[in-house]
Amino acid sequence: MKKAKQQASKQLTPEQYIRQKARMLPVEDCFMTSDWEKVGESIVLVVRRHVKETYTIGVYLIDTFCLGLKDSYYYFSIDKIDYDNLLERFRRNESLEKISYNEAHNMIFGAIAFAEEAGITPSDSFELTQYLLEEDTEDVPLIEYDYGKNGEHFLCANNRLELNRYLPLLDKNLGKGNYHYIVNDEDAEYKDSMDWLENMEKMMERTASIPEEKYSYCHPEYPAVIRVKNDWLVSLFYDHRNACKLSEATVQKILALPHEELRIDLEQIILYETGCTCGQISESQWNTEYASVIIHCLLLLGALGDARSLPVVLETLCQNEDYYDYHFGDIVGEIYTYVLYRLGKEHLDELFAYLQIPGLYSYARYHIFPAVALIPFYQPERRDEVIDWFRKVLVFYAGRLEKQECCDGILVGLMTKDLLDLQAKELLPELKVLYGTDLVDTGCCGEYSEIEKEMLQGGDSDFRGSVLLDINEIYKKIG
Structure with missing residues (x-):
């Protein structure tokens, strides 16, 4: 075997690592909200495990009734204690069940495809978090889920502003009368959940800001050939x-x-x-x-x-x-x-x-x-x-x-x-x-x-x- 050129590896940012290497990490766990068919919303977690025994987690907020992928974000390279705490905190707000990667993959991409029928594209955040998922090819076995309500797009808008944002798209792509909608006010529980997520994101940002020791080891010459008795x-x-x-x-x-x-x-x-x-x-x-x-x-x-x-x-x-x-x-x-x-x-x-x-x-x-x-x-x-x-x-x-x-x-x-x-x-x-x-x-x-x-x-x-x-x-x- 020819000796590789000796050169220190370039440090990647979390975003670069996710784009370049995340799909090489093994999938450790996947979770999904258990009552999504009833409420029309689901949180899907896809967890990948690093060599350093830490975890990078993709979090996908899905509207199965109409909007598809509303948001997504990630936690990068958190340790086992933080991973367990994260799951515990999610479970305080959501009824999560463990699922296979195939189920998680099909839920996410299926919801995106259903929303696109109405002209609604996934959150811009998916441009990065898609790399925590496998490519959407035939290599992933197909699982078909029922989206919408009674087979039709059903928009649950949080307020009139959100309703007015989507109605033109629904009219244009589905036609008037081919969908339904309601307007809900945000309740306190939802706000508490968002506050918790924001606090977690701040904590992860602080972790990412902690300076690391720069790698600078100058190694000795290693044998260029193997000389063994056996x-x-x-x-x-x-x-x-x-x-x-x-x-x-x-x-x-x-x-x-x-x-x-x-x-x-x-x-x-x-x-x-x-x-x-x-x-x-x-x-x-x-x-x-x-x-x-x-x-x-x-x-x-x-x-x-x-x-x-x-x-x-x-x-x-x-x-x-x-x-x-x-x-x-x-x-x-x-x-x-x-x-x-x-x-x-x-x-x-x-x-x-x-x-x-x-x-x-x-x-x-x-x-x-x-x-x-x-x-x-x-x-x-x-x-x-x-x-x-x-x-x-x-x-x-x-x-x-x-x-x-x-x-x-x-x-x-x-x-x-x-x-x-x-x-x-x-x-x-x-x-x-x-x-x-x-x-x-x-x-x-x-x-x-x-x-x-x-x-x-x-x-x-x-x-x-x-x-x-x-x-x-x-x-x-x-x-």
């Missing part, structure tokens, strides 16, 4: 048919090799493949059938448990955003928590030294924290040691957060989730200093007052139960 491993890992899956028998066969020999082979493959993808990934690379080479090697190094491989693993965490999109998709968390816990749990100084490297990608740095936070769940006697380690990190960030040097507000916000799992109330003073800069992404865990309250109240965490520490179980999950 050539069959290369053939196995680069076969796209084995992407994200190896049978237990195959894993057992690999781990039966002399461990020192296997460790060196795996490290060499990782460094070679990293050299091929450490710069700007070419279009031909993106279009090549996926083979999870780095994933296989990392998981097997984790299974070996030899801490001498930790520097190579940390080198993979020094790469740019495209590297993680390309190699891991949406399963990066499962891989790194397992590997870093297995190799790094006795080497916290080495993990701390990695955090002091400037110019790294924050979502890569973050994977250190859940691995360290896992230690007290399996070794309770080490809790004080882990708390002291996190305190050292927080103190190190004080004064650097303002300069986005070795950290930024997104990283601190993400780390706070792991401190909540630890119920690390001992660290509240240090955490308060960072939140006092007003530079921490409060979209991750909320304002400092909320974090303090939750820590002081205490409670059990299910964090450990969500982490798999057996290589075969991980393969079953990601496969």
Whole structure:
């Protein structure tokens, strides 16, 4: 494989990312208002999951009686806590039911087509949010919904101004007498709902305004060719048919090799493949059938448990955003928590030294924290040691957060989730200093007052139960 030109990836704005990459993200969930046939309105949510374990959500406000797509907007790359909170808040105002992507797609495009019969085009916002949907082609199985009321367009105008806006279109395209209308005044519940949506949008705008650390890592020279003792491993890992899956028998066969020999082979493959993808990934690379080479090697190094491989693993965490999109998709968390816990749990100084490297990608740095936070769940006697380690990190960030040097507000916000799992109330003073800069992404865990309250109240965490520490179980999950 020819080495790709080494070049830092260009940072995309949320709008650019949605236009260029959103359709490459897997669809995680879809929801729709359950009583839409009765009320003639529906909210449709289409949720796509990022490699960094965050979610971009398209929200589509549908008038199934007449107007089609009235509005749409998005929440870009919010974390799991915010995603769950968002769904909860929607459910307070709407009766949502989980649906398939095909149902969501057909509801949206069907409503648009029905409105276009009356000369009504979708909201201008759809020019962007359409990219959170698949293209409307025959590849998406057709589902036919009944729009209108009794088969006819039925305009429910909020006021006379809105009525006067649409009547000429209805007359021209449908003809007088071929549609019906009523005029409703906006009620308080509707206004409350709109106020809530506006507040959520403001919160997301604030998150987007938080400055991120600029990626500037200068990597070493990586091997230009693969030199391994077991050539069959290369053939196995680069076969796209084995992407994200190896049978237990195959894993057992690999781990039966002399461990020192296997460790060196795996490290060499990782460094070679990293050299091929450490710069700007070419279009031909993106279009090549996926083979999870780095994933296989990392998981097997984790299974070996030899801490001498930790520097190579940390080198993979020094790469740019495209590297993680390309190699891991949406399963990066499962891989790194397992590997870093297995190799790094006795080497916290080495993990701390990695955090002091400037110019790294924050979502890569973050994977250190859940691995360290896992230690007290399996070794309770080490809790004080882990708390002291996190305190050292927080103190190190004080004064650097303002300069986005070795950290930024997104990283601190993400780390706070792991401190909540630890119920690390001992660290509240240090955490308060960072939140006092007003530079921490409060979209991750909320304002400092909320974090303090939750820590002081205490409670059990299910964090450990969500982490798999057996290589075969991980393969079953990601496969």
